[in-house]
Amino acid sequence: QAKERGRNGFQFYDPQMNTNVVEHLHLISGIRTALQKDEFKLYYQPQFDLKSERIIGAEALIRWKNPELGMIPPNKFIPVAERSGQIHEIGAWVIDEACRQAREWMDAGLPPIVVGVNLSPIQFRRDNVERDVMNALEHYNLPPSAIELELTESLLIVESDQISPLLKRLRNLGVHLSIDDFGTGYSNLGYLSRFEVERLKIDQSFIRRMLENKNDEGIVRAIIEMAHSLGLEVVAEGVETAEMLVHLKGLGCEFGQGYLWSPALPAAEFVEFIRTYQPK
């Protein structure tokens, strides 16, 4: 941890993070308190099979409600936690909490759903991820196929030498693997066939613009065709309208999530959603 801090210690301002020094330091101490006081929660966004419109999964998305600052979006504090090293503790909590929830839902007799867990590439700089996943699966006596790890393209590019065998072990165990925000990263497609990934999640920026912009439509179409030719399935993120759904189905996209159906919900509301949901 000290090593990581040392590496980044003097880079106080990063325009990409949209935070200044003071805000940055404020967030770091806020995150520390949040970990101590259990201020983090996981919300769950349902994922759908586009053909049947049945629920097949739920993406776990972290939420932080600070008593003074209110809701702080993950795009604001996750990058800070990645810089400070706190992402390791947050990440371990997320894995454990997602598995705990999946077990609770199984026990409650909910229809089987795969719970998606977002992992930061920084988490893989220590070799705890695999252990954290194994521990949680064992602790909650959860079949590995009940969870899906969402990885990023950058992870597969930059640190592929150690990552490849690790992902292979997880995959052999039965854990599902997907690539998040596909299309926004390095777009080196060669790695796709080398890893044990089963699904691509197309970044919502392409989906959002798809109906108005021919280029974005072309990118979505190309990603889906390429994925299928490699034997991968596709999830569209940010499906907001019925028109988008029709279009994505036409392109052969298998799965989707988005405000058309539901935003991410607290666990109790998610269960209520599942109980009352009817495919249209």
Ligand code: C2E
């Ligand atoms: P992501 O993993 O790509 O998650 C999808 C984001 O899109 C979520 O934002 C979700 O609420 C939002 N979204 C879903 N459907 C729609 C839609 O129809 N329209 C629009 N405009 N947005 C939609 P959220 O929850 O704010 O999370 C943002 C990012 O923060 C995530 O992107 C992920 O990269 C990161 N993140 C969230 N939770 C975790 C976590 O537990 N661990 C890590 N390492 N990162 C996380």
Ligand code: MG
């Ligand atoms: Mg994700």
Ligand code: MG
């Ligand atoms: Mg995404």
Ligand code: MG
């Ligand atoms: Mg994202």
